[in-house]
Amino acid sequence: MPTAHRIAPQPPTPLTPALDRSTSQRLPASKPHKPTDQLSRSHTTRDRREPNGAPHPQALGPPSSFSSKPSKTSPGSSTTDLQLKSSPSQGRRDRSPSSRSAPQQPSAATASLQKAAAAGGATPRRRERKEKDKEKEADIVSRLQAICTDADPTRLYKNLVKVGAGASGGVYTAYQVGSNSSVAIKQMDLEKQPKKDLIINEILVMRASRHPNIVNYIDSFLYKNELWVVMEYMEGGSLTDVVTANLMSEGQIAAVSRETAQGLEHLHRHGVIHRDIKSDNVLLSMNGDIKLTDFGFCAQISDANSKRTTMVGTPYWMAPEVVTRKEYGPKVDVWSLGIMAIEMIEGEPPYLNQNPLKALYLIATNGTPTIANPEALSPVFRDYLSKTLEVEAEKRPTAAEILQHPFFKLSEPLRTLAPLIKAARDIAKSK
Structure with a gap:
């Protein structure tokens, strides 16, 4: 049987980049390790970027406009910094007395906004945005509560061992009380999770998908502002x-x-x-x-x-x-x-x-x-x-x-x- 021809894997070097494995089940290491937002992988020089959005490629310009060097930002980043430059004419002002207009009194609305800002208060628009964000957060939590089991998961799963860590939580192996079968548990701090709606999407798809080639969903819990998603453990x-x-x-x-x-x-x-x-x-x-x-x-x-x-x-x-x-x-x-x-x-x-x-x-x-x-x-x-x-x-x-x-x-x-x-x-x- 033909075998793919490539250079055999080499041992990792100090320059080997760390990889984010927050969404994957990882094998337990032989030594305890300090949790980190990025999980390293053996025998690889690959820099695996996390899923994210990206600018439209047609706005990127020809290949020469890119640097082949990795970004100085986090491995998952695919953004660029835009520098705004003003023209020389925009940078000069006519300081002659004749060109100066008399100071105008602010309108009542402007004065109200300035007063609110000086007092440390939020503008009406900001207050409205914050209220909408709170309503959205409350709606997502309510939807999660509807699909999660109302129980204490610490009584149902024992001997949790962390096998992976990410920005918003970690991945653990554990034993299910009663059956003593191994499971994998993704724990996520909801306050640190930027896109909670994606979590709901993931749970709903897993729960509805029963197939030999799809990881089995077991249960989910909301416990002390943490979401526990329990699934079968793939030890390989x-x-x-x-x-x-x-x-x-x-x-x-x-x-x-x-x-x-x-x-x-x-x-x-x-x-x-x-x-x-x-x-x-x-x-x-x-x-x-x-x-x-x-x-x-x-x-x-x-x-x-x-x-x-x-x-x-x-x-x-x-x-x-x-x-x-x-x-x-x-x-x-x-x-x-x-x-x-x-x-x-x-x-x-x-x-x-x-x-x-x-x-x-x-x-x-x-x-x-x-x-x-x-x-x-x-x-x-x-x-x-x-x-x-x-x-x-x-x-x-x-x-x-x-x-x-x-x-x-x-x-x-x-x-x-x-x-x-x-x-x-x-x-x-x-x-």
Whole structure:
């Protein structure tokens, strides 16, 4: 079976960037570590940006306007600082006495605003905005209370061990009282969560999705202003750990891609677009079971003809129609599936050495990305990549159609992934 040709993974160096894994289930480390907003990953030099919005690529200018150096801001940032400059004429004032007009008395409304500002009070507009924000917060909390179980989770789950940390909370493993089965728990401080509506979206999608290739939702709780989301524990970690620590054969890549496509077909059939397919959001068991996770950016569509235009996801995996803000549908997940196949071949997605803004520009202008050694791949694998990475969404196959591709006939049994998962786990434990 052909194996992807790339340089074998090297041990991490002091320059290896830290990675944000706040939304992934991580393997327990052998040593206690200080919680941090960014989780490091073994044997990788990849800087994995978190999902975020980004400027329209057509407003970015030609490639020369970008710097290939990483941004000095946080890894997830894809914003640029705009400097406003005034013309020389705007900077000069006529100071002759004849040109000076007599000071005007402020209007009653202006005087009222100035008085309120001097007294430290908020303007009516600001008060109105704060009141609307409070109403929105209260509505979200009310909706969360409606879908969460009214119980004390500390009585239901014991022996919590932190295995990951992020800006708004952490990921823990625990044992369910009674069954003594292992679970994964995402704890989120609601006050530190900027987009609470995404949490509701994630819970609703997980609760409604029962499929062998989707992580099982167990329960959720609101406890002391913290949201607990309980799901099945995938002890093998994320696919990212596997692809950065191992070289995968075509048969193994086909097996992972097939299982992921099956999960996508289920979501699409029920009117859900994932919009953030990448190796970080594919979890594995020690036996090689493969399941999709992280549904915060999912979009609900009413019918097959419904389209979206919002730019969400992680830049390097975005489909061209998302980057260019065209109307798009479920086929954006098929493009990301193809990018994930390149991850499994080369250890990282295309353009990861570029900053997010330039990556968005290259996705919008370069079309189908290339790989280093295409001749090393079988013809059927190359055809699979060309189909999933078709730039024109109308010509790109659906998830159901791509499942019929002959590439999946090369799939090796899922148990052949077990040694790769164990190798990635051993590396995590040795850190």
